[in-house]
Amino acid sequence: MKNQAYRMALLYDFYGDILTDRQKEFYDLYYNEDLSLSEIAENYGISRQGVRDVIVRAEATLTELEDKTGIIRRFHLMQDQLKEVLADVEAIARRNDAVGQDEEIEALTTRVKAVLDKLKQE
Numbered sequence: 001m002k003n004q005a006y007r008m009a010l011l012y013d014f015y016g017d018i019l020t021d022r023q024k025e026f027y028d029l030y031y032n033e034d035l036s037l038s039e040i041a042e043n044y045g046i047s048r049q050g051v052r053d054v055i056v057r058a059e060a061t062l063t064e065l066e067d068k069t070g071i072i073r074r075f076h077l078m079q080d081q082l083k084e085v086l087a088d089v090e091a092i093a094r095r096n097d098a099v100g101q102d103e104e105i106e107a108l109t110t111r112v113k114a115v116l117d118k119l120k121q122e
Contacts, residue, residue: 005031010072011062018065023058030055079120086116 008031016024029035029043030051037055041048066072093109096102 008059008062011059011066014072014075015062015065019058019061023054023061026051026054027058082116082119086113089113089116 008027012027012031016027019027026040029040030037035043037048037051040051044051089109089112092105096105096109
């Protein structure tokens, strides 16, 4: 279930703005606030099935967007590639330390690490 909740949170983070206001509200209450369908239904004066229908439509919309665009998949791929580049830069820095400190190599590795840190934060 945690994996499903994580997936739904990612879908919402990437594509949530495309949902209607009602879909956003119910989706947020269900997945982020951990309210049950019955609790949401009671708060909004509608049936449990009505709440479920809104959430299912929202899930379908978000899933369809990811299936078509693959943005989340590419995001994860990019994160993995950034880790690989960082590991390589750190290996170059260690090698530079071991064979004799070249100041230009040190400056370049420091600059590349800074760029990678910025990319990871975005």
